[in-house]
Structures are given as C-alpha cells and as structure tokens.
Amino acid sequence: MKRNASCLTALTVVLSLIVGACSSDGPINSLIPTVSDSCVVPHSKPGPASDSVEFSQQGVDQAAASVRNGTIDFYQAGLKLSAADQIKNDPRVKSYRAPAGSIDLLLNPAPDPSGLNPFSLLKVRQAMQYLVDRDYYVNSIYGGNAKVQVAPISQLDWDYQTITDVITQSGIRHDTDLALRMINEAMQGAGATMVNGKWNYNGQPIRIKFIIRTEDERKIVGDAVRDSLEKAGFEVITQYQEFAAAISTVQTSDPQVFDWHIYTEGWGRGSANRYDFASINQFAAPWMGNMPGWLIPNYWQYENPVLDEVGQKVFMGDFSSRQERDDLYRQATGMALDESVRIWLATTTSVFPASPNLNCVTEDVVSGPKSLLTLRDAYIPGKDTLRVGHFWVWTASSVWNPVGGFGDVFSTDIWKNIYDPSLINDPSSGEPIPFRASFQVETAGSSGSKLAVPSEAIKWDADSDRWEPVPQGTQATSKVVFDLSKYFQSVWHNQRPITMADVLYNLAATFDRVYDPDKSRVEFVLSVTQKPLLDRFQGFRVLDDNRIEVYLDYWHFDEAYIASYADVIPLAFPWEIMAASDELVYGLKQAAYSQASAARYNVPWLSLAESRGAGLVARVLRGFSRNSYVPKGYFAVNGKTYVSVQDALVRYSATLAWFDQYNHLIISNGPFILARYDPPAQYAELKAFRDPTYPFKPGDWYRPKP
Numbered sequence: 001m002k003r004n005a006s007c008l009t010a011l012t013v014v015l016s017l018i019v020g021a022c023s024s025d026g027p028i029n030s031l032i033p034t035v036s037d038s039c040v041v042p043h044s045k046p047g048p049a050s051d052s053v054e055f056s057q058q059g060v061d062q063a064a065a066s067v068r069n070g071t072i073d074f075y076q077a078g079l080k081l082s083a084a085d086q087i088k089n090d091p092r093v094k095s096y097r098a099p100a101g102s103i104d105l106l107l108n109p110a111p112d113p114s115g116l117n118p119f120s121l122l123k124v125r126q127a128m129q130y131l132v133d134r135d136y137y138v139n140s141i142y143g144g145n146a147k148v149q150v151a152p153i154s155q156l157d158w159d160y161q162t163i164t165d166v167i168t169q170s171g172i173r174h175d176t177d178l179a180l181r182m183i184n185e186a187m188q189g190a191g192a193t194m195v196n197g198k199w200n201y202n203g204q205p206i207r208i209k210f211i212i213r214t215e216d217e218r219k220i221v222g223d224a225v226r227d228s229l230e231k232a233g234f235e236v237i238t239q240y241q242e243f244a245a246a247i248s249t250v251q252t253s254d255p256q257v258f259d260w261h262i263y264t265e266g267w268g269r270g271s272a273n274r275y276d277f278a279s280i281n282q283f284a285a286p287w288m289g290n291m292p293g294w295l296i297p298n299y300w301q302y303e304n305p306v307l308d309e310v311g312q313k314v315f316m317g318d319f320s321s322r323q324e325r326d327d328l329y330r331q332a333t334g335m336a337l338d339e340s341v342r343i344w345l346a347t348t349t350s351v352f353p354a355s356p357n358l359n360c361v362t363e364d365v366v367s368g369p370k371s372l373l374t375l376r377d378a379y380i381p382g383k384d385t386l387r388v389g390h391f392w393v394w395t396a397s398s399v400w401n402p403v404g405g406f407g408d409v410f411s412t413d414i415w416k417n418i419y420d421p422s423l424i425n426d427p428s429s430g431e432p433i434p435f436r437a438s439f440q441v442e443t444a445g446s447s448g449s450k451l452a453v454p455s456e457a458i459k460w461d462a463d464s465d466r467w468e469p470v471p472q473g474t475q476a477t478s479k480v481v482f483d484l485s486k487y488f489q490s491v492w493h494n495q496r497p498i499t500m501a502d503v504l505y506n507l508a509a510t511f512d513r514v515y516d517p518d519k520s521r522v523e524f525v526l527s528v529t530q531k532p533l534l535d536r537f538q539g540f541r542v543l544d545d546n547r548i549e550v551y552l553d554y555w556h557f558d559e560a561y562i563a564s565y566a567d568v569i570p571l572a573f574p575w576e577i578m579a580a581s582d583e584l585v586y587g588l589k590q591a592a593y594s595q596a597s598a599a600r601y602n603v604p605w606l607s608l609a610e611s612r613g614a615g616l617v618a619r620v621l622r623g624f625s626r627n628s629y630v631p632k633g634y635f636a637v638n639g640k641t642y643v644s645v646q647d648a649l650v651r652y653s654a655t656l657a658w659f660d661q662y663n664h665l666i667i668s669n670g671p672f673i674l675a676r677y678d679p680p681a682q683y684a685e686l687k688a689f690r691d692p693t694y695p696f697k698p699g700d701w702y703r704p705k706p
Helices: 063-068 083-088 120-130 132-143 160-170 178-188 218-233 245-250 305-315 322-339 409-415 498-517 517-522 524-534 560-566 574-588 595-601 611-626 645-662
Strands: 050-055 094-107 144-150 193-195 198-199 207-213 235-242 261-270 342-354 385-392 423-425 432-434 438-443 456-461 466-468 480-483 539-541 547-552 672-678 685-690
Touching: 050 245, 050 547, 063 083, 063 342, 063 385, 083 342, 094 120, 094 218, 120 342, 132 144, 132 218, 132 342, 160 322, 178 193, 178 423, 207 218, 207 245, 218 261, 235 245, 305 322, 305 524, 432 560, 438 560, 456 498, 466 517, 480 560, 498 517, 498 524, 498 539, 498 574, 517 574, 524 595, 547 560, 574 611, 574 645, 611 645, 645 672
Parallel strands: 050 385, 207 235, 207 261
Antiparallel strands: 050 685, 094 261, 094 342, 144 342, 193 198, 423 432, 438 480, 456 466, 456 539, 480 547, 539 547, 672 685
C-alpha cells in the first residue's frame, strides 16, 4: 500500500496529512495532554513507554499466528479477511479495527499515437464507474468489512456530508447495460470495431495491460474487474505484482509507453482531517504530481487546468466563507468524478492483530492503531521491547529523505516514531492541534484587509543566497507566531542542541530548492508542486530565542488551518545534514532527492537510512569540516549570525561520529532513535531516547479509543 509522506512538514504535503493548529484571540495555545485512567504508564522517564521497538517483515498470511505464538506483539498492516475471521474469538489475539484503507482503479488516460487506448476516451473512463460492481466487492469479497467509496474521500470522512449531493447527482451505480452502451458508442466513435467479440483497431486487437496487486483482497477485486472488462470486449493482459514492482511500473514510466493501462491502487488512510484540502487535490488535480505523467519532464501529462484552479483554491484558502469553500470542494469533486481517471471502489476496514497484553494503545478514528501516537505509549507489561510486524520493512521505494522520500507506508510507519512534528491532527476530532510547537494566530480575515509586515521581517532571496528584508509596504492576510521552545530546550539525537540555526537553514533551503532556477531544474517535480504553496508566504521574523513569526496570504474559517498552512518550519533533521545533502544533490549532482530525478540523471535516490546514501552525505560533511565551511548567507539575519565556524565544526564532528557508530544519518528529535536498519534482513530497531531534556513522557499523549 502506498501513501504520501505523512510525517514531514506541512510543506511536503503536498504531501502530508499531518497538519497544524492554532488559537486566535487568547494566549498561545498550549494544549495539555491528559492521561486516561485506562492507561497505566510503566514509568515516568522521558521518552516512550517501551525501551525498544523491533520491526520485522511478517507475511500477512502468517501474521495472526505470529501474534498468537508471541513472535510479534503487534502487526501494523491489515489482515486478510479470512485470517481476521479466524481470530475473532481467540483470547490470545486482540483485534483493532479501523477504516484505514481505500482502493481504486487508476486508469491511464494517455492517447496512443499508433493505436487506441480505450481509457484515453472520456466516455470509456466514465463507463467504468458503471461497469465496476462496488456492492459485490464490499459484500462478497470483503464480507461487509468495507464501505462503498465513489469519491476521493469516504463515507466516513467529515467532508462526505459536503459532497453527498454531488455523489447523488452523479448517478454513479452498478449498471452493466449502461456501461456497455457507453463503451460501444465511444469505441465505435473512435473507429474501433468488434471482431469475434473483441475490440480491434486498424485490424489489430486492443490489449489492456492490467497490473493487479497481490498482497490483499485487491487480487480478487482485480480478477473481478478483469472479467468485467473481458465481457465488455477487451483483451486483458494481467500482470500480478507486489508493491515495489507495481509502483516502479506505474509511477516511473511514461504513460504513453503503455507499460500499463489500469492498476489496482491501494492507499493507507492517514490521520483524521476535519476539513479536507489534500485528498481532493492529491487524487484528482494534476498540479500535485500524483496523476499519470507525474509532472516528470518529457513524459505525457494528464492535464486539467480548471480542476487545478479549483483544487488550489481549496488547498490555499482562496475563499471568503465556509459556504464558498464547500461549494469549491463540491465543484472539484464533481469534476473528478466526470474525469474518472481514478475509479474509487471501497473504503476497507483493516483488522490489526495484537497481543491482548498490549497496553496504552492510542487509536485514530481513521487509521486506528497506526497513529503517530500509538507506539510512543504502547508497551507490554514486564517487557522492555515491543515487537512489530509489517508487510515489509524495506522495499526499493522505501527511501528516507525529508525532501523527496518517505513516500511509502513502510518507511513512514517507522519514521513517525523518530521525529516530532510541530503540529498534528487530533486523533479523534481531526482538528489540527499543537504537538511540539505552540502558536498564536492573527488574521485580517477574508474581506481583503491586510496586516502590515514589519520592516524587520525577512525573506529568502534565491538570487543573492541570503536573507533579505521584506520590501517596504509588504502586507499579508494572516500572521502565526510559533513558539519552538519545546524543541530548543532539548537536543537532537546526536546530543547537539536544536537551535534557531536549524530553522533558518531548513527554511531557506525549502525556498531555495523552489526559487533557485538551477536547483528547480534538478528537482523539477518537487519545485513545481511546492511553488504555489510557497508563493503565499510574505515574510518571517525571528522574535527571540524561541519564537518565529510567519506572515502569509492564507485564510480559513477555522483558524487552526491557518497555523497548519504556516507550518513550513522544517525541524526533522539538523541543518548540517541538510546542507551536506543539498550539496550532494545540487552541487555535486551525485544523488537525487526524488525518484523521478534519480531516474532522469541516473544517480542514486538518496536514502539517509542506508549506508550508501548516508556515506555520500558523510563524505561531503568531512569536506565541510576540513575546509571549516559554513553555508554562506543562511545564518545571518538582521546583523546577527546564528552559526560560527566553531559551532559548525562541533556539529560536523558529532554527526560524523553518529555515522561511524550507526552507519546511517537518521538524526532527529523524537522519542526513539534508529539504532539499526537492515534492509536485506527486513529488520529495524528503535531505541528509546531518554535524554532528560526530551519534553514528553509515557502517557502525555495517550488518548482512549474515540
């Protein structure tokens, strides 16, 4: 299963469904976690409840037995339904259930210059909405452990009530006769003919390449869809593939090469979200780079400028009221259904088996026990180690870097225990709330009024490679003050203090990757998808040792989402790791942040968790150290310099010592450190980060079942 990187900055949401929070009129929001009486914490030491967590690969068919016999304590992927049924009354296994998955059919809409791709015809794509039998899949294949899904969001999401009328008016239902009539009209209109019950074009049979995933019920669903396509007159070439092979075929090939025509996608649903802005764009609007063509240069691209425009208005707060926002959301949903590039099928109920002795499990209303909070408080009484199984620990797409990596569920399910985001969505309400940062929001509202941006505010100038004062008279719609003291009062995993220098470098680099023309050409897809978001930022002001002020042209009727959008302050990795990675990617061009650029330039896709990629970055750091190098312009703000040469040398030494010890460069700030990552063995080990300055202890973020 695949999903977006859900543990990084709000910026990479384009890529992230963990978003931020706020309060407007009162003091800075400092939501205090509470502990339910049902969770008895094992100790009060800083960090997580368990001293270590071991991740191992466990086949889904053996997962329940592995829990039953004590090989693992928790399986972080959903069981097949047959296995879930077998453990219903087994006292040795506890089942956690959540609507944690969605499945759809992704259609390749590229026209075939030398033939006829049926899915390039809008009417054929629309006919697929009627050809598929969602009720059959839900009731017969999933045994009722799923719900029909027609749109990018499910019946269980808060925004579904916003689009109920759109779904009803679409008339989408299972109607084979209607589907066949639509297909016949479209195919004949395009010049195809039916020969012996099969569609032909220019005297050749039309063959559809269908990639069907095999790990779960999608194989059975795919077989059923294949049968329907064959009855519609298509010759289907079935390719059964697991995650890595399927993703490689679909998302790294030019759609017009036709390595595939249809694919059974599966998505792990992330944290709850009260007002969706990401899903409707991610799954329908091409500007986000998640539609066929993927915005990779020289590939054929699915384009829909009207849907892009409407989707961006939802994403970027271009509305003046909730009613207008909801109208835009309905409009975007209607266009997505009309285009029918993705044919949504079902929201699936995942069953996660665990030891009945597993305590203090926080569940999200969407993802269940896969919340960012779950493994922070979970533990087995009398045991120091928690053992977690998964489909995989590593695949070829499991790449650990915070710019263009963390794009699969297998890497993010480990990473989210290592990194503390500034803000998260409440696991029950879906509202953005503070996590490691607190904040205060002020907004001029939606009337067109503006706030004055003070002259001490700064913006990154990609031409001069330095922070510059904002132009006189700069204005913004909203202002968010972030208090980062819970970061700055603590240290990175390598024991170096987290400082404003980490904010300044990572913030500048975020903008430089987009606005520096040379860098944007290297990572084109990342640049083109992030630029519309970054264009909204008007300035930043460092207020004191702990607080930074963000000015932006963004408004939302729920002010929590203003803070969410403003959360572009990346504090996932120390500045020196990102500086060395930037030099490796943009200066030396020996690696790439994204899969697309790695393929384009024939260089490694940078993964800081693996010795090869981390070793390349370490080599750059050694060069920095030898030359007493400090990135110029990044740390000088309004006459103050935040990093001296000596500061930098101490940083380089500590980070290189970490690499020598662990053979990777995953250094972050959360409750666990990555002690071991062994892709060939499909194994990872996390160790508790017990530094006395770490701000959270067991139970601080426990939430009873919503």
